[in-house]
Amino acid sequence: MNNLAPSSFVAQDMRNAPAALLDALQQRFGAQFSRADAVREQHGRDEGAIFAPPPDAVVFAQSREDVADAVRLAAQYRTPIIPYGAGSSLEGHLLAVQGGISIDVSRMNRILSIDADDLTVTVQPGITRKQLNEALRHQGLFFPIDPGADASIGGMTATRASGTNAVRYGTLRENVLALEVVLASGEVIRCGTRAKKSAAGYDLTRLFVGSEGTLGIFTEITLRLYPLPEAVSAAICSFPSIEAAVRTVISTIQLGVPIARVELIDAATVGLVNRHSKLSLREEPMLLMEFHGSPASVKEQAETVQELAGEYGGQAFEWAHTPEERTRLWTARHNAYFAGVQSxxxxxxxxxxxxxxxxxxxxxxxxxxxxxxxxxxxxxxxxxxxxxxxxxxxxxxxxxxxxxxxxxxxxxxxxxxxxxMDGTCTGEHGIGIHKMDYLVQETGAGAVAVMRSIKQALDPDNILNPGKIFRNPQPLR
Incomplete structure (x- = not known):
């Protein structure tokens, strides 16, 4: 496992951007290019515990052409390129551990098309999930993947994110239909379609989803959408122990109840959330649940789960039927991370x-x-x-x-x-820097070697987000 230094991550094999590249980027991008210390520092930190030097400069991309041109210039000088969206990573994905140029796609935040009949939407990578759902709400649609943070869709796709709704709606793996990707050479390719299924060749879409910026940079993403449920109801329930809460969840899933969300918060964390969000929740292990469907099906689901919870000592059910009540409960859950940090x-x-x-x-x-x-x-x-x-x-x-x-x-x-226990080291955050050794432990050296060969085939000079997923992969040439 990585032995991280107390206040820094010691970068290895630095490949800082040469002056000629910086001059070329300045000439091409003008005001969209920055070497200011404050801008570099902002793009050299995420929400995790790893520290690294900032990137040498930042390009603020506003189009597919901007991304492609920046990558082509970096490729000429074999200089690393690190994609940047909302900066909410927890595993060091956006850190410039080998130096290089950060490409900020947050200005690429447009919805390109909404196809309500087919339940699909095509977006640029910088749009955040909240921005997307605010636009979709007026058409009676929503995108359900909710990792908590208001992450960018590009970053969520890169890490194969999921979150609170995954138990019913799946992860980004199931909900990305097509991609437009800039490769390490600057070439732009498309993979996938808006059709519900395809048997055409290798599934490149699934290869890029979860690749953490190491195989290409997304410039368009086509997503699966869902109708807003006719009825939504949420509830919290306290339990005498964590085991009782978990046994309730296991019984619920095994019974086939199509619950939309079910989140566990332990007693100590409930206390942190109470203090942070000024709530008065019972400081016991707690489940937060949400049910989607018709009014009749939501009522049936809720009654079934309430009965199961009672068998395990669940008590103090509190129902939230209005949007305002549900927002209060889920905001508290999503703020658990910040409640912990502020404690x-x-x-x-x-x-x-x-x-x-x-x-x-x-x-x-x-x-x-x-x-x-x-x-x-x-x-x-x-x-x-x-x-x-x-x-x-x-x-x-x-x-x-x-x-x-x-x-x-x-x-x-x-x-x-x-x-x-036949599980995984990462259910949704990705490998990044922190979990590289865990990946070998989980998949074995042979599987990692196959992954490495794919990386080297698509990025022989190792310029796309180097130092992530694999430990110090070397360029082939």
Whole structure:
């Protein structure tokens, strides 16, 4: 596992942008190009606990042509290119660990077409999920993938994101239909169609989804949409223990209840959320649930789950039927990360992202809670438990080597446990920098070698977001 320094990540094999490239970018992009320290620093930090030098410069792309031209110029000088969207990554995806140029696509935030009859939309990569859903709402449609942060669609696609609705609607893998991608040479290709299925050649769309900016940069993304449900109801329910809450979820899924969201918050994290969001929730393990469908089906789902919860000691059901009430509950859940961070000023978060088969969820969670409690490291715990995905956030002082070591040890132990249970080291955040060794542990060296060969075939000079997913892959030429 990476032994991260207390306040920095020591970059290796730096390939800083040469003066000739910087001059060429300045000439091509003018005011869309910046070498200002504040701009570089902004594009050299994410929400994770890893520190790295900032990029050498930033290009603010506004079109497909801008992205392609920037990549072509960087390719001439074999200089790294790092895509940047909303900056909400937790695993160091946007860090310039080998130097290079950040390409900010946040200004590429237009909806290019909405095809309501086919339930599809084509967007530029910089649009955020909230911007997209605000535009779709007026047509009675929505895009359900909700990772919590108001991430860009490009970043979500690059990390194969999911979130609170994944138990019913799936992840980005199931909801991206087609892509326009700029390759390492600057060539622009398209893959996928708006058709519901295809058997035409290799599935390049699925290859690029989750590639974390290492195989290409997205300039257009076509997504699957869904009608806004006729009825929506949400509820919270408290439990005497984490195990009781998880057993309720397992029974719900195994019974086939099409629940839209089911989130776990442990007792300590409920306390953090109460203080951060000024709420008065019972400080016990809690499930937040949401049901979508017709009024009759929502009522049936809710009654079934309430009955199951009662069998495991669930109590104090609180229903939220209006949009305002639901927003209050889900805002509290989405703010759990920030509630944890603000509980320990100056801390950074080592975030875990394991996912296990739901039958093993209780075992994995309980053993991991025991380890975290014994460590003395403050933490928070939330989970998209309907699909077996959960997150510990270990709150560490970034300048305390002992705390970082203990936090990383907890992360290692959790990942090893999840993999032993046929799970994964990352359910939705991606590998980035932090999980490179975990990837080998999970898939084996042979599978990583196959991935590396794909990377080298598409990016022989290793300029697209280098230093991510694989440890120091070398250019072929």
């Amino acid at each position: 320990k000023p100056g801390c950074r978060v080592i975030t875990t992202d394991t996912c296990v088969p739901i039958s093993r969820l209780a075992d994995c969670l309980l053993a991991s809670v025991q380890e975290a409690e014994a460590s003395g490291i403050p933490y928070f715990l939330v989970g998209h438990v309907g699909d077996g995905n959960f997150h510990f956030g270990y709150l560490i002082d970034p300048d305390d080597p002992d705390q970082r070591m203990r936090g990383e040890q907890l992360s290692r132990q959790l990942v090893a446990r999840a993999i032993e």
